[in-house]
Amino acid sequence: MPESYGPGATSALFPNRQDRQLWDDFLTRELACAHERVTEGMVRPTLDLAAFREELAGFEFRAPQPIGELLPWVIAQMEHGLVHVTHPRYLGLFNPVPTFPAQCADRIVGLFNPQLASATTSPAAVEIERHTIRAIARRAGLAAEATGTFTSGGTEANYTALLCALTQACPAYATDGVRAFAGPPVFYVSRESHLAWLKIAHQVGIGRTAVRLVATDGHGRMDAASLAAEVERDCGRGDVPVMIAATAGTTGGGMIDPLAACAEIARRAGLWYHVDAAWGGALIASDRLRHHLSGIEQADSMTIDAHKWFATTMGCGMFITARPSLLPSVFGVSTSFMPPSTCPELDPYVTTVQWSRRFLGLRLFLALAAAGWTGYGEHVERAVALAGLLKDALAAHGWRIANDSTLAVVCAVPPAGFGEVRPLVGRVVAAGRAWVSAAAFEGQEVVRACVTHGETTPDDIMAVVDALQAAK
Numbered sequence: 352m353p354e355s356y357g358p359g360a361t362s363a364l365f366p367n368r369q370d371r372q373l374w375d376d377f378l379t380r381e382l383a384c385a386h387e388r389v390t391e392g393m394v395r396p397t398l399d400l401a402a403f404r405e406e407l408a409g410f411e412f413r414a415p416q417p418i419g420e421l422l423p424w425v426i427a428q429m430e431h432g433l434v435h436v437t438h439p440r441y442l443g444l445f446n447p448v449p450t451f452p453a454q455c456a457d458r459i460v461g462l463f464n465p466q467l468a469s470a471t472t473s474p475a476a477v478e479i480e481r482h483t484i485r486a487i488a489r490r491a492g493l494a495a496e497a498t499g500t501f502t503s504g505g506t507e508a509n510y511t512a513l514l515c516a517l518t519q520a521c522p523a524y525a526t527d528g529v530r531a532f533a534g535p536p537v538f539y540v541s542r543e544s545h546l547a548w549l550k551i552a553h554q555v556g557i558g559r560t561a562v563r564l565v566a567t568d569g570h571g572r573m574d575a576a577s578l579a580a581e582v583e584r585d586c587g588r589g590d591v592p593v594m595i596a597a598t599a600g601t602t603g604g605g606m607i608d609p610l611a612a613c614a615e616i617a618r619r620a621g622l623w624y625h626v627d628a629a630w631g632g633a634l635i636a637s638d639r640l641r642h643h644l645s646g647i648e649q650a651d652s653m654t655i656d657a658h659k660w661f662a663t664t665m666g667c668g669m670f671i672t673a674r675p676s677l678l679p680s681v682f683g684v685s686t687s688f689m690p691p692s693t694c695p696e697l698d699p700y701v702t703t704v705q706w707s708r709r710f711l712g713l714r715l716f717l718a719l720a721a722a723g724w725t726g727y728g729e730h731v732e733r734a735v736a737l738a739g740l741l742k743d744a745l746a747a748h749g750w751r752i753a754n755d756s757t758l759a760v761v762c763a764v765p766p767a768g769f770g771e772v773r774p775l776v777g778r779v780v781a782a783g784r785a786w787v788s789a790a791a792f793e794g795q796e797v798v799r800a801c802v803t804h805g806e807t808t809p810d811d812i813m814a815v816v817d818a819l820q821a822a823k
């Protein structure tokens with residue numbers, strides 16, 4: 352038995368209202384200052400890792416330490432120990448500076464901590480997520496019944512798609528696993544697709560060799576003729592095709608597979624058609640650019656990451672499906688301890704991968720409500736325009752642009768005299784004024800720069816060009 356029920360050491364975990372307010376205010380102020388310093392400083396980490404590990408080893412958690420010392424320590428470690436995706440000259444992998452409404456959402460959710468497993472216990476939260484997902488689905492051109500779920504990210508959404516495809520192709524997969532299939536199940540993505548597909552194939556039990564990496568057309572897009580030929584060949588030899596997953600915005604080059612042609616091949620072969628639009632999907636926000644995604648409306652399911660171009664905080668993807676009636680046969684389960692359900696198809700624990708789940712959707716709901724489609728449309732158009740500026744400036748310095756993307760990513764081959772791409776990128780990153788990455792596009796080494804930050808300016812773009820030129 353505890354000696355008293357009054358405040359003691361536990362007040363470190365649950366401080367009184369006055370102390371909470373104090374540290375809340377402290378955090379608000381200090382984080383704003385830290386953000387300002389980050390924006391002015393190095394994009395890359397400036398931490399001495401050996402010293403940091405030693406300091407960290409000092410945390411043995413024996414005696415309590417005052418929060419007033421811990422909070423500034425943690426902020427300082429973040430400030431020095433990260434590649435700063437919130438820096439306007441971070442032109443990197445699709446890690447955004449989060450929108451302010453998304454950050455507000457995290458704060459609100461942190462307080463109420465709703466359990467999103469069940470619609471009975473968190474009706475308001477479940478309805479907000481559902482409403483938001485359906486708005487995205489309709490904006491992508493899906494029919495009114497289309498719905499979906501917020502996920503930890505694109506990988507979980509793609510994993511959900513493959514589970515649906517397998518269950519759709521062979522309902523006994525749900526009970527008997529891959530043994531239920533007449534032959535080895537296989538699915539199709541392009542060589543330029545996101546290779547988390549390999550891990551996903553492993554997780555669903557069909558193995559990594561089930562991933563057919565279809566040839567691309569020399570411009571980073573799935574070659575539709577090769578796709579059709581591979582499906583036919585696999586059927587002919589007793590393999591069981593279950594899904595075609597086109598990529599709308601490849602991670603490396605921002606290329607969009609021929610969505611309508613892939614849909615047609617899937618339809619003819621009776622396969623699940625998934626579109627992985629993890630980052631490119633945000634184009635739906637722009638009236639001017641959304642036509643590039645034409646064909647996406649034919650998808651049985653799609654992945655759009657809110658934590659990429661919709662710029663929510665990390666860990667927020669979306670799985671959207673035109674066939675929600677399948678979900679209970681993939682994820683259904685009944686237990687005695689969950690609250691009785693008034694409307695089981697609304698309960699996330701029987702329609703999604705996760706069980707206990709954070710209220711992720713508020714981040715996108717709040718941002719979309721605050722900015723409207725117009726605001727998000729401007730956000731993506733702005734990024735595309737800045738990428739155009741970068742392309743032109745690099746081309747003017749003799750760089751060759753390898754990708755012809757309608758998204759905000761530039762894959763550039765340096766002119767003679769710059770040496771190999773990877774050491775070149777290493778020098779740019781080490782100098783700390785900008786962050787770009789090295790990637791392979793259609794088998795060629797390129798410098799990859801992706802506009803991910805909603806407040807990057809034309810001056811920042813010119814500074815990135817200078818940083819690249821200076822790394823010669």
Ligand SMILES: *Cc1c(COP(=O)(O)O)cnc(C)c1O
Pocket residue numbers: 445503504505506507509545547598600601602627628629630656668
């Ligand atoms: C980022 C990305 C993924 C993986 O998504 P996570 O959110 O990182 O899990 C999948 N596909 C594409 C096209 C991506 O760009």
